[in-house]
Each structure stands twice: as C-alpha cells, then as structure tokens.
Amino acid sequence: MRTAFLITAKDLRQRLRDRSAFLVAVIAPLALAAALGATISGFSAGSKAYQIGLVNLDYGPAASWFSNAGEGGPGALRDTGNETVARSEVKSGELDAAIVLPPGLSAASMGGPPVRLDVIGDPKNSIGTLVARSIADSYASYLHTISIASRALHADSAATIRIATDVAAAKPAIVVGDTSTTRNNLDPKTYYAAAMAVFFVFFAVQFGISSLLDERRDGTLARLLAAPIPRRSILGGKVLTSLALGLTSMTVLALTTRFALGAHWGNPVGVAVLIVCAVLAAISVTAFVTTLAKTHEQANAWLSIVSVVLGMLGGSFFPVAQAGGVLAILSKGTPHAWFLSGLQDLSSGGALSVIVEPSLVLLGIAAVCGALALVRVRKLIEP
C-alpha cells in the first residue's frame, strides 16, 4: 500500500510541476463555465430595455390607445416622425425596431376596412424585432377586442370610443406569468459549471492509468517491475492518481462556482455522492480505453475522441435530449447525461433519494468498464 502511495505522490508531483494537470483539471473547466455562464445567463435575465420607434400616420383616437399596449413590456417607445427616419434609425442600430401606425387605423377599429400595421425590424436584431412584434400583436389584439365588442353591441362611433376606454381600463382576462428566472433548476450557470466539470474530469483522470504507457515509453516501467513492488501496487498507485486529480478537479469547480459565480448545486451530501460516482465512472472508462491502445500516442488520441464524443452526446455543450429518438437514447449511455440529470433533480430541491438512480447507473458503468479494464490491464504492466 505504501508503495502505491509513493507512486501516486510521484505522479502528482510530476503533473503539478509541468502545470498540465492544473490547466486541465482546474483552469479549463473554470474558464469555460465562467464564459458560458456570463454569456448565456445575461440573456435570460432580460435586463435590456429595447428602444422601439413609433411612426404615427393615423392621428385618430386609435393611436392614443397605443401606449396602453406597450405598457409594462420590455420596450421603450419613442416617437420617430416619419417612416424614412424610422427605417434609417433601425438600420443604424439607434432603434431596435419601429412600429408604423397606418392611416385609417382608427376607422378600422370602428368597423372600417381592415388595415395593415407594419413592424420594421433589422433581421440581424431578431430579438428587438420580436419585442416590437409582440407589442404590435398585443395592440392588434386590443383593437380586435374593441371591434368585436362594438359590433356585438351595434355601437356607433361615440359608443365605440367609450368601449375603447372600457377595454383599456379593464383588467386583462388572462395573464401569462413567467417564472423562468426565479427557478434555480434552470439556472444556466449551474448547468454549465456541472457540464464542464464532468467534461473535463474525463481529461483530468487520464493522467493516471494512461501514464503507464508513458512509463513504458520512458523505460521507467521496466525499473518499477524489477523492483520488489507487487503489480497491484503499481496499478493501485495509478488509480489513486486519477482519483485524486478527478476529485480535486470537480470539488474545486463546485466550490468555486458556488461561491464566486453563484451557482446552485443543491444538497452538498448529494453533490458529493454524485461527484464520487462520476469520477469512478470516468476512471473506469478511461482505463478501459487505455488498455485497448498499444502506444502512448494511440491512447491519447483515443481517450480524447472518447471524452469529446461522450461529452457531446451527454449534453455537456447543448441539450441533446431535445432531439429525441435515437440521440436521446444514445445520450442515456453516457456518464455525463446521468451526472447532469442527477444534479438537475438535486438542485431543483429534490430529496436525497433523487440521486439514487443516477448514482447506481454511474457505479454500474464504473463496474462494467472497470472489470473489462482489469481483465485487459495485465498487458499494460508487462516489461
């Protein structure tokens, strides 16, 4: 056992000295989680106020009801004079989009011929256009209400104006309450922190078992085997190296993103169990792939391929489950998907019992790949 620890200590020193372990296990996942969190979460907060131009060609009472429609929305309305000015300001980016109230709008809402309301947007600013579009839609629906009510009542124009005031004053019949931002479990910061943690742990644990091939290339394996060291100590030392690097990587990432970036990982005990299971699965998978390779270069290439493919299928970069069908099933075969789904259930406030299934699956993957690796590993520890 002592020799195993000595080998682990030697490996860790070696990896710390050339800083590669630090780069892969800590810096890479942290930098990516921060970058993805900053760019993606900023968007969901919806903090931006959109500047929407208003061109009024109607001058009737309908235009004065317009302000009701835009109230409380994410857009700030500004009068822009004529359409040419509005177009050029949208093109230059001064305005996010513009809405043109056509002549005859008031007449249309009082039973006249229907008119068309134009929303001028820049295709490159699709969100701004969408905001203007939704204001215009809600205004159209408001005019629609007035027109149905006045026709049902056979109202004249004076009565229609009274109805319009009633509609404006009435509370909306149906309200859609958006609760997306108040939900921890949908927080992209946490998702990407976890996704990057599990993605890079597959790279971090590679410094363990696969270094047996380095030792062989450098001739140090022969020397280890010549020494009075049982083979299982050499193997144990390598596994311990992977375990130490994997656990450190994920723990540092969980703690840093929790306290520095405000990610919500959920119950610490559950998170710890999931981390241990994920690291064990990662070690077994990489160990198995390593035993299939003949040379150090081959092992490195195959390990990168396997790690990247599993990460992509497992949802480390985008939600694969959305595709459904074969992809969703393939996704279920990756440790990444199980780790992430377990963590999502946990961070949405689930009881500890929610991690039982993902943990067991992760341990199952670890057991199967570990057993296969053990069968084949003899080949690696031969002079």
Place this chain on the structure above:
Amino acid sequence: MKVLAIVRTELTRTFRWRANIFFLLIMPMGLILLLGAAFGNSSARVGILKQENGPLAAQLVKNLGAQPGLDTRSYASEGALEKAVERGDVSGGLVIAPGYDQHLRSGKTANLRYFARPDSAAPQIRVAVESAVSAQGSTLLAARIVRAESGTTLGSALGRVSAVKGASPVDVRLLAAGGGKYPQSRGQFQQSASTQLLLFVFLSALTGSVWLIETRRLGVARRMLSTPSSAREILLGIVLGRWIITLLQSLVIVLFSWLIFSVNWGNPLGTSAVILAFSLVAVGAGVLIGTLFGSEQQAAPTGMIVGLVFAAIGGSMAPLETFPATMRKIAHITPHAWANDAFNHLLVGGGGLSSVWLDVGVLCAYAAVLLTLATWRLRRVLTT
C-alpha cells in the same frame, strides 16, 4: 519549391495520423449531424399541463396547437413537465391551473404559469404562446364589455361575441429595415452551422500547435535548417501548411452542411473572404501557442482552453445578439465575434463582399499581428 516540399511534409504528417482525420473532418461533421438532428425542425415544442377540464381550457390548448411554429405536448403532472423543460425535451412549459374556466366566467383574471429554458429560442416561443393566449383573452374581454353594457349574462354575451367574431381589423406585418419582406427565421440549425465552423476551425488550429512542438522534439526543424534553405522558407512552409489544413477543414464543413442539410452559405465571395481571413487568424494563434510552450502536455490543454473560451465569448456557443450590451462589447476582443458579425451580414442580411469589408479588415489585422508575433517567435525557437 522548397516551401512546397515543407507544406507537403506538414500535410503528410498530419493526415498519416488517423486520429487527426477524426478530429479535423469526422468530428465537425458528426457534430453538425447531431445539431441537425437536435435543432433541424424549426418548430419549438411547448409542454402543457392541463389541470382544468372546462371548454375554455380546451379551446386554449387548441389555439396553442394551431400556432405556426409551435408543437404542443401534454403532460400529466407538474413534476413531469418541469423535468421535461429542465432536460430540454420541450423548450417551455405552460400550466393551466384548476379553476381556469371558473375564473374567466366569473369575470376574474386567470393566471397561466409559464417557464422556459433560457436558450436562444425562448423569446420566440414566449411570443407564440402570448399570441395564442391573447386570441382567447380578447374574445373574453369583449364578452365582458358586452355584458357590462347590455346587462346580459356572460354566457349569452360570449354567444353574441362569437357570432360577430370575424377578421381582426389590424393585420401585423414584418418588414426589413433595408427594404423588402422580413426574412423567414432560418431555424436554429441553419444559424449554428457558421458559428460551429468558426469554433472548430479555431479550436483545431490551436490544438494543432502540438504538431509544431513535435516538429521541434523530433528534430524535423533542425534537419530542415541543416539543408540549404533559409529560415524564411521554412517559416513560410510551416504556416502555409497549417493554413491549407485549416482551409481544407472549412471546405469540408461547408460542403457537407450544404449538401446534406442544404445550409445556406450566402454570397460565395463574401463567405470565402471571411473564411480565408478567419483561418489565417486561427493559424497565427495556433503557431504562436506552439512557440510559447515547450511540451505537448502544456500546449494541448492551453489550446483547448483558449479555443473553447474564445468561442464562448465570441458568440459561437450562444448567439451574440442575446448577450448583454457590455458583454457584446467585450466579445469583440475575439476574432470569433467579428467573423460571426460578418456571417450575420452575409447570411441574415443577404449582403455581399462589400457588406463585410470592415469585419474582414479587422480579421486581417488580427492575422497580421498574430502571424508577425508567431513567425518572430518561431524563428527564435527554431534557430536558437
């Protein structure tokens, strides 16, 4: 001639190693296939939990299903719906709570609860849901007004309103600021092909820096220098070789996505200019990293970190237009942001070469600075 020989050596060494074929060609194509399968259909899915059995709730569900670009799926419990949204099975969830019909019939405001994944499709889905809801809302509001004015029951007011319900007096139309009709949304997948191209080209050029270190470790560089060829020829050969590999990769991605998924790559001249300039930037950055580190173990992870972080900040993972304003300014530190802007002009705006001259100019400036630094470092590393 000597330059060409060096270029050929670079290419042979790269493609003889089969894993490189995977990373340079197969993986990007696989990812495009994956993205195509995941986001290929342009309809967004919304999950509905209907806890009310009345006719108004049923009508709302029908309205939602009839919205263009919206597919609905029903769920039996709140837990199942939440899980489906979290995992991305559906992009958003709408809960129609018990008492929905009764609230509406008694003249109160009915609340629908909505939540969505914070992804780039979220605002679009929200607008589609709102539009279906407001269709029902405006009928109900009109009926309430009729009841207040004529003193009948809400039921008969609804009947009267339904009888006159016809075309809306206003039709909303989208126009592009530059003139003409507003282009149809191209779907998430169409948009992602160009951003994925940038991500992969840059990432593989950077991780390719490992190759340069091997060139030095194996003594290939020393042997080239011992032949009667100038350092300039060797530098040119190495840079040119890397550039050709990067361009080859871009070409494969463009052709593959075009043939299989008929992805539109816009004006050929404009797109070629952007790809040529951007891949030169990528090569410059890759060679620079290859000269800054002494071992493959350091260069490979550094290349991966810089490649992925730049892609994330530069709008190759989430679209730039969804960034907060300050973040969008910061994004333009990366060449990705400029290239993404350029693709936006070409693919969304339908512009030609003249619409991207500024972006391509900035990319060329990046390339010039990086290549100057890289060749200066390379000359030092190779000759000392």
